[in-house]
Amino acid sequence: MACPDAETLAALSEGRLTSSARESVLDHAASCDECRHALLVLGGLKPALATRRLRAAPRAWLPWAAAAAIFAVCVAGVLLTRTEPKAETAVRPIPHREEPAPQPSRPETPKPAPRTTPDPAVPDRREEPALKPTKTPEPAPAPEVPAPSVPEKPPPPAPPAPAPEPAKPPTITIVAVLTRFEGDIAVLRGAARVAAKPGQDLQAGDGLECRGPRSWAVLSYPDRTRIEVEGDTLVRELRPREAGKGYRVDLDRGAVRAEVAKQPAGQPLLFGTPSAEAKVVGTVLRLAVDGGATRLDVEEGKVELKNAAGRSVLVEAGHFAVAAAGAAPAAKRFPKEEFLLAVDFEDGRKPASFTKS
Structure with a gap:
């Protein structure tokens, strides 16, 4: 690039150049001693040369360049003041000053990267919906x-x-009816002892007691079986006929005489005592309990007598047998001196009894 003229240098010192032209002149002055010296004289180089590397080699024609710069300054002053004529003044020569030796060049500081300021964020302007005209609220209807x-x-x-x-x-369950009795007779029902009444029904589980030697009672069964209870006798319980079982009379003490109707097959009438059991199918008999022994006298038919140990004997008419502990029962004929006095149950007199001749 050629050296700029004096007017360009003056315009630089006065700040009238564009930024691109100014940078071009400063770049040239960094490598041209004459232009740099002229700018120093004009006062326009101090801020510009702060970041540029200058060549420090002195030249012999430096004084001449200084004089040319002075001359250029003068010419610039004349050009600037052409519109207003002034009195001529004598130009005094500028005494020659030796330029001091230039300082060794410092490394050029790199230009700082231009700082880009981000554009301020433009707020997002959303279109607000147009306000709808508010309707005048209708008056609330009157409550019903x-x-x-x-x-x-x-x-x-x-x-x-x-x-x-x-x-x-x-x-x-009615087992029998107390048809006739005489003396002190009581019916045993549970724990109660009730005086007997003629024609009284005897229920299942009832007992009968005849107190005194002259007391007696007659019991009638629905199948026409008749049982006479003698004096001083206790019948503990009368049991009804049940499925697979016949009537049962439990005799604790004393004696009874029975006229037993024929019993159903497999359901014989049973007499139980503390020491024996008599199974009757149909006959006339007398059964007596004395202490630990039981005596059976058979007038008609046959009766099986079994002791407490389970040993049994079949007793036929005209025979008797005794069952006791420690001895097997055995059937024996009545002795000649004994006979059986039988009296009909229905004759109104005391029933039959055994009498010695």
């Missing part, structure tokens, strides 16, 4: 007055619960 409530009819009363059925009385 509720109609007077009609009281509901109370529900009909629930029908009364049916009365519980009365408990069924326990079944009472």
